[in-house]
Amino acid sequence: MPAEVHGAHPGLEATGAGDISVAGGGSCAKVRRYLPTVNGTAIDIYGAAFVARYGGDSDDGGAPVIEPGLYGVVPTQDDPAIRLLVTDDRAYGRLTTEVRGARRGIVNIVETASRCNAFMGGLRGWKTERPATAMVCRYINAVPDVTLPDGLALRPVNRSATATSDAVPLPDAVAVAMASDPGITDPADEFAAFLSSLSLSVRLFVAVDKDGIARATSGCDVFGEYARVFFVNTEPGWRRRGVGHSMTVAALRTAALSGALRAVLDATDSGASVYTRLGFEVAGRHIRYSRRVP
Secondary structure: OOOOOOOOOOOOOOOEEEEEEEEEEEEEEEEEEEEEOOOHHHHHHHHHHHHHHHOOOOOOEEEEEOOOOEEEEEOOOOOOOOEEEEEEEHHHHHHHHHOOOOEEEEEEEEEEEEEHHHHHHOOOOOOOOEEEEEEOOOOOOHOOOOOOOOOOOEEEOOOOOOOOOOEEEEEHHHHHOOOOOOOOOOOHHHHHHHHHHHOOOOOOEEEEEOOOEEEEEEEEEEOOOOOEEEEEEEEEHHOOOOOHHHHHHHHHHHHHHHHOEEEEEEOOOHHHHHHHHHHHEEEEEEEEEEOOOO
């Protein structure tokens, strides 16, 4: 069932505020950053995780931003990439200003922000990708344990020279994902290269059958108290046996060992029900726009 790829108290009252330097316009400015630990709405949790992922403690030069209707990282002279989550049309003015200076990046816009979606949909050079459902798990430790069905065993995916001896080759995991999710349209070698390029903190898993053949996948990454679950795929012949549940839980348990308290993911239409049964909440349905310029 595909999932579209800071250790604080769970309460909202635990917050973090700090100054970061951002290069721009030939001078160095101080930008106030406010990254709350959220127990409010699901979209608040998703938005805070989005900022933690792309800008929480990054050194890539992007400027983190949280303001009404908008979360993410805006371009600077040091980093012309943009990574934004737009939750409503209050962000329209800032969006139109920032996106024009972005040579590459992603913009996720909740479907109800119709004005912002109309703007992005009309921009040349930006690719409109399939919609996804943003989902959040408030407390990873509250997710029930689910084991793989008989005949399957969990294995890590080999992404590096230091992989364990039982690790499954990355091309095998890629083959399962592409067979399971028709939305993956990149060539297999390009998709494998993308997975290989992910941070070393990313963990990928495969469920193999008794013959060692890969049948399902999942993955996770951790940014402080937040985890992202992605790469959840189950071969069609193994569906409706709880495999998707088990692979998601395996990713969540691994993330918890790295300090994550809550999790987010982007679900396809076919996968959303899997996560709902594990306690995930729907934060909103969004459309992704992407641009890649050398």
